[in-house]
Amino acid sequence: MSLIPPRTPPGVMELLPRQQVAFQRMLDTIRRGYERFGFVPVETPVFETADVLLTKSGGETEKQVYFVQSTGAIQQGHKPDMALRFDLTVPLARYVAEHERDLAFPFRRYQIQRVYRGERAQRGRFREFYQCDIDVIGKDSLGLHYDAEMPAVIHHVFRELDFGGFTININNRKILLGLLDGLGIGEPERRVLVLREIDKLDKLDRDTVRANLTGEGLAVPGDVADRILGLIAEQKSNDDTLAALRAMDVDNDTFRTGIHELSTVMEGLRAFQVPDDAVRINLAIARGLDYYTGTVYETFLNDHRGIGSVCSGGRYENLASHYTKSRLPGVGISIGATRLFYQLLEAGLIKDGGATAQVLVTQMDPALTGDYFRLAADLRAAGLNTEIQLDGGKLAKQMKYADKAGIPVAVLMGSDEKARGTATVKHLLRGEQREVALADLPATVKALLEG
């Protein structure tokens, strides 16, 4: 019989236990941060009915959706009536519309689950990945203070994650849309293309972007391109950027509203005590998704800009218009945890998660098996994650196991120690070893773990 080669499907992140532990800790940190701000957990099924999921039907996303169908139904020639979610926002919209009467508004939910996209897998791009979302959904209206709260949460979480410095880039789509409209680029299709080029200012230099804008495809007049780039391509302080915006001679209501919203949000950030240097107004941030209507965010790690945005989001005026007549504006962000973790792992910045066991009780003498079990029970009662090497066997082998599994401390007790009422504790990473009275064992292990 020929063996089937064991292979993970492309585009998934599957980890060895020690890394999985590290990943789990990262998710725990994010979850704690979200709960610290009072967000409540929601989980939705991995699949939704296709009609619910594909309301947006923005060609691109639909091509990337995985359909789900039972084999029986396929045999009968039915088309798939379910599909895997490709983000958490659409399921949220359905959830809120469905449970509207039972929820407290403004509804603050967090959701940490996997989503699925049928893309061609590339480095750091996955077909299955975690999104860690928070959103606040208002009924009829939602104040701009919530737009300011999002960066406060991002700031809190990324400080806790401890991946070094980071910058939250913030913008308001009304500014860009109004600006383009006021400058004679009003038709939606052309505007999207122009925004896409502007969004590339991060990667391409100004002259290249200008050439793309004025080229035959978009045909933006040269003086208009210069005005746009003059405003957004130059790095200024946040206050100077706002001043430059107010000084623009563009007669457009949307543009003015955008400026007002952005400056209101910036004031709100101070109230939330988000440090000034953690947030930067970046007028080039456009975000591809068209359901964002106001504030947009993208967060970058200062030392690893190549990773791209690690936390993005924005404001949308009406979340669930496809499912309910209620008006439900919202604002939210999403951390792409899988990509973030993978990239940091590649960069060697993820610390080994070790094992879940903190201490391994070895079995040196089969006659003392009962003692080992008591010992382990004592350690567990003291709050230590404890494992017994149940197979026994050569001590060298048991030590080797602890080392490979990442268990930092081993407890040894042979007939000599038993006679003396002691046990030997060894810290495998430091090679440190001492013999202590059984009563002191838990405290000694704890001291070694902290030491």
Next chain:
RNA sequence: GCGAUGGUAGCUCAGCUGGUAGAGCCCUCGGUUGUGGUCCGAGUGGUCGUGGGUUCGAGUCCCAUCCAUCGCCCCA
């Protein structure tokens, strides 16, 4: 979906102008009595992505195909 590069042991790779497969790491065992990670020794492990062609003979040349990586697109 388009373009570029590559597919040899579980992993990283070597194999020159064609002559019947190698290294390091990993893994297993050993280096005698209760100590891992270092060191020394031994061992397991490959139909050279797949199919076809040229040749006395192909990992090595040719064609096709699949897959992977990178770029474009889009995005977390």
